[in-house]
Amino acid sequence: MNKPLIITDCDEVLLRMVVHFRDWLGEEHGVDLDLTRGWAEGMRRRGADEPMKVADMWTLLDGFFDTQMGRQDPIPGAVEAMAALSDHAEIVVLTNLPHHRQNDRVRQLRGIGIDVPVYCNQGPKGPALQKIMVERGEGRPAVFIDDLAIHIGSVAEVAPHVSRLHFVGEPGVAPHTTCALEAGHAHARIDQWAEAVPWLMQRIGASE
Known part of the structure; x- marks a missing residue:
């Protein structure tokens, strides 16, 4: 060609993608994602002071693409x-x-x-x-x-x-x-x- x-x-x-990921995290996993920060730094379980572990972030991201691509x-x-x-x-x-x-x-x-x-x-x-x-x-x-x-x-x-x-x-x-x-x-x-x-x-x- x-x-x-x-x-x-x-x-x-x-x-x-990211706004739907944020909404799903809050709805299903009790996780808040601050879009003004980097992914791992911006993800926290509600009530926690520390950012989420990178491995946990990737697990949740995989879960989103397993089940939520229809949201996009x-x-x-x-x-x-x-x-x-x-x-x-x-x-x-x-x-x-x-x-x-x-x-x-x-x-x-x-x-x-x-x-x-x-x-x-x-x-x-x-x-x-x-x-x-x-x-x-x-x-x-x-x-x-x-x-x-x-x-x-x-x-x-x-x-x-x-x-x-x-x-x-x-x-x-x-x-x-x-x-x-x-x-x-x-x-x-x-x-x-x-x-x-x-x-x-x-x-x-x-x-x-």
């Missing part, structure tokens, strides 16, 4: 953005979920009208992105979109020629997220799809 390649994250880019709804404008961009680019999703959740994520995205290949990954996304580009064909413009600065930085290190958009679609989280643009790892920080689409069109050499 000769179209440019867009490799995008899912949670907080295409789908809202689209980031405003995401479905329309993917439809508009798909006329000009090949789109794939690179999500940090275990590989056994790949089919669940594919079905989840299809359910909201986003039917694209899904790659699962663990850890920094730079190496995974590089493998995707080799598999799907190099030598064409490529853009990476993610809500976490660590993954933007990983791609900047491994594939510096790839355009990088730092996008945090959840307004309760965006103001408290470390900005990859400030570190020089992102080419832009945009948190609204209405603003992101024109920027992405320009990066892939297309017009709306």
Whole structure:
């Protein structure tokens, strides 16, 4: 395929996740999640002064994806953005979920009208992105979109020629997220799809 390649994250880019995780923690587990803090630091059992142990955090996160993916709804404008961009680019999703959740994520995205290949990954996304580009064909413009600065930085290190958009679609989280643009790892920080689409069109050499 000769179209440019867009490799995008899912949670907080295409789908809202953290607010649903927060609500489920409170409803089912008596755990409060402060979205202004980091995950482990922001999670506390009600009545406890100490943050939750990291191992317990991961157990609860696994439990959410085991049973609650149906709660997730689209980031405003995401479905329309993917439809508009798909006329000009090949789109794939690179999500940090275990590989056994790949089919669940594919079905989840299809359910909201986003039917694209899904790659699962663990850890920094730079190496995974590089493998995707080799598999799907190099030598064409490529853009990476993610809500976490660590993954933007990983791609900047491994594939510096790839355009990088730092996008945090959840307004309760965006103001408290470390900005990859400030570190020089992102080419832009945009948190609204209405603003992101024109920027992405320009990066892939297309017009709306």
